[in-house]
Amino acid sequence: MIARVEIHPGRYHDSVRLMQASKALQNVEGITDALVAMATELNLSLLADMGFDMDAVADAGPNDLVLALRAEDEGAIATAHQVLDDALTHKTAPSGGLDAPDPKTAGSAAAVADANVVLLSVPGEHAFVEAMEALEAGRHVMIFSDNVPIEQEISLKTYGGDHDLLVMGPDCGTTIINGIGLGFANAVEPGSVSMVGASGTGIQQMCALLDDAGVGVRHALGTGSRDLSEDVGAASTLQALEALEEDPATDLIVVISKPPADPVAEKVRQAAAACSKPVVVTFMGETTLEEGAGEVLAVLGKPPAEYGTWPAANDDHRPGFVRGLFSGGTLSSEAQFVAAPILGEIGSHEGDEGHTFIDYGDDEYTQGRAHPMIDQTVRLERLAAATRDDSVGVILMDVVLGYGANADPAAELAPLIEEAVTAGAAVVVSLCGTRGDPQGRDAQAAALNTAGASVFLSNAAAAREAARLATARTSA
Amino acid sequence: MSDLSHLLDGEPIVATAGTDMLAESIEQQGAQVTRSDWRPPEAGTEAALAALAADGRNKEANTTAVERLLAVRPQLVDVSVARDVFPDMTPRTFFHAGPPLTWDRASGPMRGAIIGAMIYEGLADSPKDAEAKAARGEIELSPCHHHGAVGPMAGVTSPSMPVAVVADGAGDGVAYSTLNEGLGKVLRYGAFAQEAIDRLHWMDAVLGPVMSAVLESRGPIDLQSLIAQALQMGDDGHNRNRAVTSLFLRDLGGALVDGADAPVDQRAEVFRFIDGNDHFMLNLVMAAGKLGSDAASGVPASSLVTVMARNGTDFGIRLSGTGEEWFVAPAPPVDGLYLGSFTEEDASPDIGDSTITETVGLGGFAMAAAPAIVGFVGGTAAGAVRRTLAMYEITLAEHPMYQIPMLEFRGTPVGIDAARVVRTGVLPQINTGVAGKVPGTGMVGAGLVEAPMECFAQAMRALSATLD
Numbered sequence: 001m002i003a004r005v006e007i008h009p010g011r012y013h014d015s016v017r018l019m020q021a022s023k024a025l026q027n028v029e030g031i032t033d034a035l036v037a038m039a040t041e042l043n044l045s046l047l048a049d050m051g052f053d054m055d056a057v058a059d060a061g062p063n064d065l066v067l068a069l070r071a072e073d074e075g076a077i078a079t080a081h082q083v084l085d086d087a088l089t090h091k092t093a094p095s096g097g098l099d100a101p102d103p104k105t106a107g108s109a110a111a112v113a114d115a116n117v118v119l120l121s122v123p124g125e126h127a128f129v130e131a132m133e134a135l136e137a138g139r140h141v142m143i144f145s146d147n148v149p150i151e152q153e154i155s156l157k158t159y160g161g162d163h164d165l166l167v168m169g170p171d172c173g174t175t176i177i178n179g180i181g182l183g184f185a186n187a188v189e190p191g192s193v194s195m196v197g198a199s200g201t202g203i204q205q206m207c208a209l210l211d212d213a214g215v216g217v218r219h220a221l222g223t224g225s226r227d228l229s230e231d232v233g234a235a236s237t238l239q240a241l242e243a244l245e246e247d248p249a250t251d252l253i254v255v256i257s258k259p260p261a262d263p264v265a266e267k268v269r270q271a272a273a274a275c276s277k278p279v280v281v282t283f284m285g286e287t288t289l290e291e292g293a294g295e296v297l298a299v300l301g302k303p304p305a306e307y308g309t310w311p312a313a314n315d316d317h318r319p320g321f322v323r324g325l326f327s328g329g330t331l332s333s334e335a336q337f338v339a340a341p342i343l344g345e346i347g348s349h350e351g352d353e354g355h356t357f358i359d360y361g362d363d364e365y366t367q368g369r370a371h372p373m374i375d376q377t378v379r380l381e382r383l384a385a386a387t388r389d390d391s392v393g394v395i396l397m398d399v400v401l402g403y404g405a406n407a408d409p410a411a412e413l414a415p416l417i418e419e420a421v422t423a424g425a426a427v428v429v430s431l432c433g434t435r436g437d438p439q440g441r442d443a444q445a446a447a448l449n450t451a452g453a454s455v456f457l458s459n460a461a462a463a464r465e466a467a468r469l470a471t472a473r474t475s476a
Numbered sequence: 477m478s479d480l481s482h483l484l485d486g487e488p489i490v491a492t493a494g495t496d497m498l499a500e501s502i503e504q505q506g507a508q509v510t511r512s513d514w515r516p517p518e519a520g521t522e523a524a525l526a527a528l529a530a531d532g533r534n535k536e537a538n539t540t541a542v543e544r545l546l547a548v549r550p551q552l553v554d555v556s557v558a559r560d561v562f563p564d565m566t567p568r569t570f571f572h573a574g575p576p577l578t579w580d581r582a583s584g585p586m587r588g589a590i591i592g593a594m595i596y597e598g599l600a601d602s603p604k605d606a607e608a609k610a611a612r613g614e615i616e617l618s619p620c621h622h623h624g625a626v627g628p629m630a631g632v633t634s635p636s637m638p639v640a641v642v643a644d645g646a647g648d649g650v651a652y653s654t655l656n657e658g659l660g661k662v663l664r665y666g667a668f669a670q671e672a673i674d675r676l677h678w679m680d681a682v683l684g685p686v687m688s689a690v691l692e693s694r695g696p697i698d699l700q701s702l703i704a705q706a707l708q709m710g711d712d713g714h715n716r717n718r719a720v721t722s723l724f725l726r727d728l729g730g731a732l733v734d735g736a737d738a739p740v741d742q743r744a745e746v747f748r749f750i751d752g753n754d755h756f757m758l759n760l761v762m763a764a765g766k767l768g769s770d771a772a773s774g775v776p777a778s779s780l781v782t783v784m785a786r787n788g789t790d791f792g793i794r795l796s797g798t799g800e801e802w803f804v805a806p807a808p809p810v811d812g813l814y815l816g817s818f819t820e821e822d823a824s825p826d827i828g829d830s831t832i833t834e835t836v837g838l839g840g841f842a843m844a845a846a847p848a849i850v851g852f853v854g855g856t857a858a859g860a861v862r863r864t865l866a867m868y869e870i871t872l873a874e875h876p877m878y879q880i881p882m883l884e885f886r887g888t889p890v891g892i893d894a895a896r897v898v899r900t901g902v903l904p905q906i907n908t909g910v911a912g913k914v915p916g917t918g919m920v921g922a923g924l925v926e927a928p929m930e931c932f933a934q935a936m937r938a939l940s941a942t943l944d
Contacts, residue, residue: 016715016851019813019921026817035816041752042660046816062752100865102513104900106493108869113491113510116483119502121494126516129899130493132529139491140483144498155530164479177488180507183498187505219484243480374497403501438504 001032001070004077005047005056007039008065018065021087028083030076031069036084039066107133119182120169121145127170128152135159135167143169143224144183146363150231153224157235166243167236172222173200176207183222184373186402187436191216192249193296196240197256198227201328202289204400204432205459206256206282209293211434212457213305218250225329228260234268241268245275252278252299254292258330259285284334288460308431310445310455315469317426320393322346322470323386324357325379327372331398331430332359335463342467355470357396358382373405376412383413387420394426396466398459399448401433401441408439410447421452426469429453430462518898518933524940528779528895531943537778541796542872542891545772545780545836549645550764551696555687557680559635561652562623566635568599571620573631573829574787575802578617579610583788583807585666585824588915589630590615592668596676597634603668603916621783622800624770625652626762626829629664629911630788637676638684642699642763644771651766653759655679655687658752660918665911666824667918678745686738686746687728694731699764702727702757703838704877707888712846713761713878714830714839715907715922720757725750758830765832772796772891779939780872781892784835784904784927788827788911793931795894797939805930812910812923813851824913826925831906837875837890840905840924841867845880845888852907852924857882863905864889870896870904894939897932 018037025034033050037043039060048054052068060066067084071077103109106118107130118134120127124147131141135156143156148170160167168175174197175182179190184200186207193215197203203220210217221244223236237255244250255272259265260283272279278299282292294304322343326332336346336357347356358365360372360379372379379397386392399409406412417427429448433441445455456462487507492499493514502509517525528534559565570593572586582590591606594615600606609615620627627633631654639652654664657675661667691697703713706720713720725747732743750756773782778796785792790804807825814820833839843850844864847857861882867889868874874887892904903926910921 016813016849016922019815020851020855022816023813033817042658045660050816101862101869103491103510104513104515104869104902105896106491106512106514109493109510109512110491113489113508115489115491115508115510117488117490119490119492119494119498121492121498122514123516125522129517129525129529130514134491136535138479140480144494152526152530159532166480166483177483178486180487180502180505182488182490182502185501239480243484246481247484370497403504404497 001072002074002077003052004069005052006067007057007060008067017088021084024083024087025080028076028080030072031080033070034080035068037066038062039064105133106130107137110134110137110139116140117142119144124148124170128156131156135163135165138165140166141168142172142175142182142222144172146171150226153226153232157232161235161239166221166239168222169224171225174203174220175222176217176220178219181403184400184402184404186434188434189216191218192251193254194218194244194247194250195220195254195256196223196237196244198223198225198237199256199258199330201330201400201432202256202284204402205289205331206254206293208432208434208457209290209307210296212307213293213297213302215296215300219244228257228264228268230261230264234264237268238271241271241275245277250277252296254296255279255281257283258333259283284330285337288334288338290458290460307461308445308457310449312452312454315426317469318393318424320391322355322394322396322466323392324396325382326357326359326398327361327379328398328400329359329361331432331459332357334459335396338460338463339467342471373400376406376409380412380416383416383420387423387425392425394428394466394470395420396428396462398430398432399444401437401439401444403438410444414447414451417448417451417453427453428462428466429455430459431455431457432459515901518901518929521898521933521936524936525895525899527940527943531777533777534779534895537775537797538780538872538893541772541775541778541780545768545891546873546876547646548649548768548771550642550699550767551645552640552691552699552760553643553696554641554691555638555684556641557684558633558637558639561639561641564623566616568614569616569618569635571618571623571625571627571631571633572787573620573627573629573827574785575790575792575804576619577787577789581789583824583827584913584915585827585911586630586788588666588668589632589663591915592663592672593632593634595668596673597636620829621785624650624766626766626832627654627664628758628762628830629828629909630666631829632663636680638680640760640763642760642767644767647771649767649771651763651770653763655683656753656756656759659755662918665919666915668916682742683746683749686742689738690728690731693734694728697727699760700877703761703764707842707845707878708881710846710848712839712842712849712907714833716846716849717757717761718754720761721750721754724757761838762830762832765836768836769832774799777943779893779895779936781835781894784831785829786826786831788824791826791928791931793935795935795939797942798935801938803931803934803938805928808925808928810908810910810923810925812921814921815919818920822912822917822920824911826908827911828908830908834904834906835892837878837888839907842878842880842888843907844882866902867905869900870902894932894935898936903927903929
């Protein structure tokens with residue numbers, strides 16, 4: 001065993017660096033004890049405690065470096081010197097900038113970018129805190145998340161109303177601001193029509209119909225599926241309506257909602273009537289989006305539109321019920337509203353007898369999965385099942401295009417549609433998309449049509465066709 | 477123009493939390509979007525966070541609290557004696573670091589420091605005697621923080637010790653701390669050898685009176701200005717105080733040479749003592765922090781953290797909105813570098829009131845200012861910078877005086893918001909010394925520790941219970 005104490009006069013290193021160096025020395029093979037430190041009183045007493053010869057350091061002071069080693073052989077001491085030199089002259093590559101860590105909340109991200117809209121799709125139970133933070137920082141909020149308690153929605157919308165901030169949602173699927181879509185949204189041409197909608201797919205269908213008729217869209221402000229409930233009282237809808245009235249580039253406003261609570265419907269109608277700009281109110285259940293779009297065209301002085309239709313080559317099909325497989329809740333309920341007078345009773349749950357129109361975007365079918373507009377797995381399964389089910393004569397589906405949606409839904413659906421048609425079922429597709437959508441609306445329509453489906457841009461038209469096919473066959 | 481019409485006037489600038497797909501589709505349209513790395517809040521705090529958001533007072537309360545924290549102007553005005561400044565201090569009273577503690581739960585270094593202080597006060601004639609008396613309850617323990625005071629490591633403050641008096645130049649607050657003994661075998665690290673006791677006697681006989689006389693002739697010393705300068709000279713204000721101590725000694729130098737009434741050999745001793753102790757200023761930086769922290773306390777609904785402190789057994793925090801209540805969790809081990817042949821086996825869990833520095837925007841929060849000690853954070857300056865940058869996520873303000881040159885003189889992150897801690901999972905980063913776990917050992921190393929999440933979760937639940 002060799003003990004070695006060396007003094008390096010005037011060689012200053014910070015104590016932290018020296019502690020690291022000591023640690024590195026202790027890890028050298030053959031070194032049993034090591035200390036490298038400035039020769040301060042404290043360090044010299046440590047050295048003494050470690051049992052080193054103190055004579056060598058008698059003249060050392062705090063500006064001198066002391067190196068003490070206890071080693072098995074000279075080789076280890078030589079290695080230790082090497083390690084020490086490396087440790088004390090160690091150079092790390094340039095840090096490559098002073099990158100800040102990613103922001104951890106939407107609020108911090110918004111502060112970094114000075115954002116004016118915060119878009120939240122966190123689990124519903126956590127959305128309130130994030131949304132309130134955004135509002136308190138003076139930012140508008142879109143809450144894509146659902147399952148937010150209604151009292152929290154009211155609290156957010158009250159705060160927003162008091163501070164001239166718009167709360168879009170919760171459960172707001174679609175918003176378009178100056179042509180930029182948030183959530184699920186279609187590419188729109190610039191225009192002077194703006195929308196306020198409590199239904200995401202309702203807004204999307206209206207965008208698709210107006211686009212097909214050559215009418216552009218400026219804004220579409222989503223307000224969340226419960227905005228026109230009695231508790232929420234259309235807080236965001238009325239606020240958005242007022243903002244659009246003031247928006248100089250908006251000439252016509254469309255209000256879209258599922259059937260609202262009666263007193264709320266009245267309030268919205270009064271606001272619409274008082275507006276200085278024309279307002280088309282489309283409460284589905286009273287009317288269809290197709291009729292709403294027709295009203296818009298009429299106000300704009302345009303002729304009624306013939307919406308895109310790609311009829312199937314052959315509409316001969318086996319007898320049976322209509323099976324509706326939807327991804328958009330609004331499209332599903334509108335189809336029921338249109339088809340029920342023709343078909344009679346329509347079930348809306350799996351396992352119901354007779355005609356069934358089911359919304360696979362409902363929570364019940366989305367546990368642990370992305371929305372069916374993105375992930376079609378469940379609907380693909382149900383399409384195959386309907387093909388095998390002899391009691392089904394007509395299969396009615398929606399296909400929603402646009403930003404946020406599946407990149408090529410027709411490619412996944414086409415083989416299964418072919419099988420359905422080969423098995424004798426008729427397939428009718430309600431294709432909700434615009435010409436500018438990233439998936440390519442006409443290419444999607446062509447692919448679905450080639451596979452054997454009848455394709456309609458108007459959801460109401462698709463529902464009418466499905467009902468017609470089913471009843472035509474029944475009465476035949 | 478109203479906020480809402482402003483929104484409708486141009487393209488949206490979006491910030492997101494949640495599904496990345498939504499951010500992607502905005503990008504696809506060529507619009508501006510900033511993502512966040514969102515995660516759910518700490519389990520068990522959801523209801524408290526929602527209650528606080530619904531209550532609506534939190535944001536303004538936090539602004540008020542952090543403004544008060546930043547408004548103080550700490551000045552060292554005197555060095556007095558503990559028994560003279562603490563009205564509740566009896567001859568058998570010992571203040572200690574961290575949240576309340578009893579002898580039976582005290583850690584090694586805490587016991588060591590109490591033993592040493594009892595010997596120093598003449599209440600025991602041997603360590604064994606001191607232990608027996610302490611175990612019989614013949615002494616009274618009380619946290620420094622309950623008396624406007626702070627102490628590093630064990631923080632033991634006994635009646636005869638000299639204490640620095642730090643007053644607010646902009647208000648009427650006062651805070652106190654003991655004077656720093658140096659490194660190695662010192663009382664605050666739990667050492668009670670004769671060497672430590674002798675030093676304490678010298679401190680009350682020479683250091684305290686000389687400093688008091690010198691301060692009287694020189695006038696108050698503005699601590700904040702010294703600290704601000706020192707951050708630009710490589711200090712963090714917690715684990716590195718070399719620059720601030722040098723500045724302090726320069727500041728004191730003239731008056732020390734002039735002499736006041738003290739004999740020249742004593743003044744020389746004082747000069748050498750301060751010069752030989754790079755951490756002399758630590759205690760004064762801490763007292764300056766305590767002044768701000770006390771000023772910020774007591775704002776209803778505020779989730780500002782006013783105190784983080786450890787006693788070697790528990791880590792405790794206090795919030796502005798919950799007043800004097802402590803929220804405690806077990807003191808964590810320190811991730812450290814060790815002196816000589818000591819290892820983590822020899823280390824006591826985290827201890828000391830010195831985390832007051834992190835509470836006021838120094839220490840781990842100012843790591844980017846202290847490249848000399850980056851060895852603690854993986855050895856790179858970039859690591860130090862990242863550490864500081866991460867703290868902006870959980871703080872309410874940027875310090876107007878404490879600036880970091882490497883960050884383009886951005887103010888240090890200051891004013892920890894417990895709500896942001898539980899929401900983001902980002903824990904306050906603390907630089908600290910490490911005491912030996914066997915009573916009497918002294919200092920064994922230094923390193924880093926994170927404040928335990930449990931303290932913040934408890935505190936948030938308690939704060940929400942104070943709302944109507």
